[in-house]
Amino acid sequence: MNYLSRIADELLALKLDAFGAVLITGPKGCGKTTTAKQKAKSFIEFQDEDERENYLLIANTHPSDLLKGSKPRLFDEWQDAPKIWGAIRKDVDDSGEVGQYILTGSSSKDVQTPHTGTLRISRMKMYPMSLYESGDSNGQVSLKKLFDDPDSFEGCESDLSIDAIKYVICRGGWPGALKGRTDNAKLSVAKDLFSQTCDVDISNIDEVKRNPVWARTILKSYSRNLCTLAETKTILADVTATCDMAKQTYYDYLSGFEKLMIVEDIDAWCPAIRSKTSIRSSKKRNFIDPSIAVAAMGLSPDYFSKDYKTLGFLFESLCIRDLKAYSAADDGTISYYHDRFNLEADAVLHLEDGRYALIEFKLGQTEVDIGAHHLCEIERLIDEHNKEDQQCPLRKPDLKIVITGTKYGYKREDGVYVIPIGCLKN
Numbered sequence: 001m002n003y004l005s006r007i008a009d010e011l012l013a014l015k016l017d018a019f020g021a022v023l024i025t026g027p028k029g030c031g032k033t034t035t036a037k038q039k040a041k042s043f044i045e046f047q048d049e050d051e052r053e054n055y056l057l058i059a060n061t062h063p064s065d066l067l068k069g070s071k072p073r074l075f076d077e078w079q080d081a082p083k084i085w086g087a088i089r090k091d092v093d094d095s096g097e098v099g100q101y102i103l104t105g106s107s108s109k110d111v112q113t114p115h116t117g118t119l120r121i122s123r124m125k126m127y128p129m130s131l132y133e134s135g136d137s138n139g140q141v142s143l144k145k146l147f148d149d150p151d152s153f154e155g156c157e158s159d160l161s162i163d164a165i166k167y168v169i170c171r172g173g174w175p176g177a178l179k180g181r182t183d184n185a186k187l188s189v190a191k192d193l194f195s196q197t198c199d200v201d202i203s204n205i206d207e208v209k210r211n212p213v214w215a216r217t218i219l220k221s222y223s224r225n226l227c228t229l230a231e232t233k234t235i236l237a238d239v240t241a242t243c244d245m246a247k248q249t250y251y252d253y254l255s256g257f258e259k260l261m262i263v264e265d266i267d268a269w270c271p272a273i274r275s276k277t278s279i280r281s282s283k284k285r286n287f288i289d290p291s292i293a294v295a296a297m298g299l300s301p302d303y304f305s306k307d308y309k310t311l312g313f314l315f316e317s318l319c320i321r322d323l324k325a326y327s328a329a330d331d332g333t334i335s336y337y338h339d340r341f342n343l344e345a346d347a348v349l350h351l352e353d354g355r356y357a358l359i360e361f362k363l364g365q366t367e368v369d370i371g372a373h374h375l376c377e378i379e380r381l382i383d384e385h386n387k388e389d390q391q392c393p394l395r396k397p398d399l400k401i402v403i404t405g406t407k408y409g410y411k412r413e414d415g416v417y418v419i420p421i422g423c424l425k426n
Contacts, residue, residue: 004175006035006133007325007426008126012102013039014329016072019122020092021101026126027261027288028201029193031175032104033076035126040074040102047077056081063087071100079105085113085121092120128173128289130325131318132425136160136168139425141409143326146417147355147398153417156409160422165363165405166301169314172291173321187300190291194219197262197292205256216296217243218253222263223293225285227316227346229338235285264288266320269335269348271394273381280338290317308363316346316361319403319421323349323359326426337378344374357399365406372416375400 008024008031015022016039024032037043044066046055058065059081067073067087078084088101103121131137140156160168171177172190180186198215221238236250257263265283287293293314294300304311320334327333331352338344347359358378360371379397386393400416409419 003034003038004129004133004135004178006031006126007130007328008035008124009038011124011329012036015122015124016099016102018098019120020095020098021088021103021117021121023103023105023117023121023123024126025123025261027128028106028196029174029176029189030126030128032126033074034175036074036076036102036104040072042069042071043074043076044069045076046080052080059084064091067091067101071097072102073100074102074104076104077106078103082113085117089117089120125328127321127325127328129175129178130173130322130426131160131168131421132322133325134168134173134178136164137322137422137424140423141419142425143323144330144426146401147351147357150399150417153411155411156419156423158407158409158420158422160405160420162363162405163301165315165318165421166304166311169290169311169318170294170299170301172289172294174289174291190289191295194292194295197257197260201260202253202256205259208252208256210253210256214239214243214245214249215253218250219257219262219292219296222285222287223296226287226290226293227313227320228285229280229282230285231282261288262292266347267335269337269345271337271382271385272389272392273378273385273394274339274341278340280340284336286317286320289321290314293317312361312363315363315405315421319359319361320347322421322424323347326424327351329426343377343381345378346371354395355398356395357401358397359400360402361404362402363405365404368402368404368406368418371402372400372412372414372418375402375416376414 177186177189
């Protein structure tokens, strides 16, 4: 299978131009090693059983010997030989050269290093494939271009049907899934990742033996509360209905899932447009990829023909995943807004230069008006705040977007862009 270009390619190239070494992080199976190999001119794979024993012996006795080779030099599964970190850091210091090394490794093992590598080893995060990277989005609308030149938008048309959206949610953005020979085979990758996470990785992350049944129960409960503001006590009550688990144990498991980059909650955006007591500040529950939630609940694409409410939450998770990937080159971050008056923006996409977009996710056309009204009302509150507090004005949103699972995209008279997820790209 030919290499499919990733959004991370551009970011990795930028990092290699600026730093001596780059560490690529991300959940297991998101394509870190394959992407790194596109830039590397030589590599060491510590999981190569033919060479593993020899590599580890050298790494433990004289790790600098492994640094010899064409640059950039890739060290895959570097955490198996943690002394290589210090050797790379020292070599970068001594040589003063950029673009020397790339490190990739599984997120299933937490490694403590004696040095942080700050200003020597830069970190970058990879996400599972977005719909544009997997070829499911036609990419008619560039998010970056929309920010830079909003007037350039002239409408778009998605090729993704609602059934196709159901399928890509269940399949997920795992590169390995695209290699499957059949549609059912492609769906099995997320299921296997879920099982591996609960049966093996949750215990390996910090060498603490954990109960796979408890791990599955927690992720299943998390899935039922996906993209909601469910409190810990709500999820814990759901978990303890079938598992005799203490609160601290729950937090311990959750911390493990966060280290594995399986759970990735969304922080709240709390601008000064309402009383602090009226703005929700708890985290929105989410996974790195919606397919994990589908696997945890044991669902299939056919199931969603009779449950569009659950599909709506999974669609939101899908959109958040793609927005994170599309905005990665601009250090994009995602938050949400929700107050006790039920005024909300499902996502607030912030770029490093201060620009931001208010975003709502609506699977069907019937709810677009509601989503657009929310975004316009938040903008009105910002205007109102700025009139009252001219010394500390808030920046108005640069874009207001409703992302949908529909066919056609257009700009409304109120300035809100309606864009199908099947048309977006970075």
